[in-house]
Amino acid sequence: MTAQFGSRLDGVDLRTTLRGDPITRERYWSREFMQREWDRLWTRIWHIGGMMRDLEETGDYVMHTLGRESIIMVRQEDGSVKAFYNACLHRGNRLVQAEVGGAPTLTCSYHGWRWAPDGTLLSAQDPEDFAGGNPCGKLKLVEIPCAVWGGFVWFNMDPNCVSLQDYLGPVADLLAPYGMEDMVRVMYLTAEVDCNWKIIRDNFNESYHLPTLHPELATFINDDYTDTVFELLPNGHARMLMKGMEPSARSPDADKILPPLDDMMRQWDLDPKDFEGRTKEIRRAVQLQKRKLGPARGYRHYEKLSDDQLTDYHHYTLFPNLTFTMSADGYQVLRTEPHPTDPEKCIFDHWFLMHPVEGVTEVDVPIGRVPFVQAERVRFKHGDATLGFVADQDLSVAETQQQGLHSRGYTGGVLTGQEGRIQRFHELLDDWLEGRVTL
Numbered sequence: 163m164t165a166q167f168g169s170r171l172d173g174v175d176l177r178t179t180l181r182g183d184p185i186t187r188e189r190y191w192s193r194e195f196m197q198r199e200w201d202r203l204w205t206r207i208w209h210i211g212g213m214m215r216d217l218e219e220t221g222d223y224v225m226h227t228l229g230r231e232s233i234i235m236v237r238q239e240d241g242s243v244k245a246f247y248n249a250c251l252h253r254g255n256r257l258v259q260a261e262v263g264g265a266p267t268l269t270c271s272y273h274g275w276r277w278a279p280d281g282t283l284l285s286a287q288d289p290e291d292f293a294g295g296n297p298c299g300k301l302k303l304v305e306i307p308c309a310v311w312g313g314f315v316w317f318n319m320d321p322n323c324v325s326l327q328d329y330l331g332p333v334a335d336l337l338a339p340y341g342m343e344d345m346v347r348v349m350y351l352t353a354e355v356d357c358n359w360k361i362i363r364d365n366f367n368e369s370y371h372l373p374t375l376h377p378e379l380a381t382f383i384n385d386d387y388t389d390t391v392f393e394l395l396p397n398g399h400a401r402m403l404m405k406g407m408e409p410s411a412r413s414p415d416a417d418k419i420l421p422p423l424d425d426m427m428r429q430w431d432l433d434p435k436d437f438e439g440r441t442k443e444i445r446r447a448v449q450l451q452k453r454k455l456g457p458a459r460g461y462r463h464y465e466k467l468s469d470d471q472l473t474d475y476h477h478y479t480l481f482p483n484l485t486f487t488m489s490a491d492g493y494q495v496l497r498t499e500p501h502p503t504d505p506e507k508c509i510f511d512h513w514f515l516m517h518p519v520e521g522v523t524e525v526d527v528p529i530g531r532v533p534f535v536q537a538e539r540v541r542f543k544h545g546d547a548t549l550g551f552v553a554d555q556d557l558s559v560a561e562t563q564q565q566g567l568h569s570r571g572y573t574g575g576v577l578t579g580q581e582g583r584i585q586r587f588h589e590l591l592d593d594w595l596e597g598r599v600t601l
């Protein structure tokens with residue numbers, strides 16, 4: 163049996179649309195390939211620039227660095243947000259160094275030019291000393307497309323890009339019940355990893371590695387690929403729907419209730435003893451309990467979720483570099499960005515976002531128990547601190563894979579059917595790099 167790819171939403175059948183482009187190993191280290199990705203992909207797609215929660219007042223800004231570029235997104239008087247390249251037009255100094263801030267004007271630290279939140283130059287030293295006349299009120303920072311969705315502010319460096327809404331397509335509606343815009347980022351980790359960004363994307367585009375890299379998950383997530391729905395969405399996005407509160411059907415312990423499933427059941431007033439030998443019934447029972455007890459316990463957001471969404475893990479992979487792993491109690495953002503100069507390094511973000519729940523002051527996230535507050539960013543080199551045990555497991559092979567890809571003994575992949583999204587990802591990347599995408 164090969165993996166079945168759903169085609170409910172866009173009529174795409176993966177098995178008939180794949181071309182079989184070779185996944186060349188050079189693409190993981192070539193500087194020329196990296197440059198083409200910058201010119202043809204990164205500068206043309208939508209990126210998350212920051213959280214709307216950080217943009218409460220006029221003049222508040224978030225700054226995001228991507229590769230060698232830096233973008234500022236500034237809250238306007240009418241509540242909208244504008245994005246600008248983070249470069250002073252006088253002599254190019256970066257205007258803003260902090261990732262989050264706010265001031266009535268953006269003042270350059272070099273010669274003190276002051277810019278209004280809408281990007282207009284307000285004042286400059288010696289304004290009469292310009293051959294073309296006083297530039298104040300005339301010069302404007304270079305603005306780029308900017309949009310708000312899901313609690314994030316997004317930017318795109320391509321002035322002719324499609325709207326964010328068109329780019330997300332059905333993803334926006336599918337994610338709407340989770341109420342992402344109301345959530346708080348309670349974990350905010352960023353690691354520099356010694357591998358090309360696509361190595362991590364390949365990992366998130368398959369679940370074939372779950373039994374080998376994440377055996378612990380088999381007690382409460384049914385990772386059997388024949389029980390998992392893989393669904394293709396427009397614009398290269400995809401999702402994978404995996405059942406939670408159910409042991410993996412491919413585990414020899416599929417009929418046993420092992421930790422942490424037992425505790426997860428007790429949390430919803432279910433006694434594991436009552437379900438001995440009936441592990442397939444736990445998921446439904448938890449859905450009913452969450453429905454019954456959730457709102458009174460402060461989990462008001464459950465009301466908008468379907469029964470499946472109350473227990474299952476829905477992984478959305480947004481082309482090219484973003485994964486949202488949705489669950490009823492929060493979601494992870496797993497983002498991979500290119501290193502500014504080295505194709506054999508990348509920047510990996512792991513965030514966790516949750517709804518505020520009345521009376522809850524501490525929450526469990528992938529790195530343990532943390533206070534329920536908006537987290538500060540923690541940056542480190544991969545290996546120096548944990549990214550959460552599951553992400554650590556994923557990245558445990560990233561660097562050795564990067565090394566192995568250099569071998570003359572490796573000439574391209576031999577993929578299983580269930581890894582079809584990897585093939586699709588690389589073919590879409592080829593389409594972008596070769597100018598075949600007409601978004």
Ligand code: FES
Pocket residue numbers: 250251252253254255270271272273274275
């Ligand atoms: S470079 Fe900004 S004021 Fe001179």
Ligand SMILES: [Fe+2]
Pocket residue numbers: 365371372375376552556
């Ligand atoms: Fe994984």
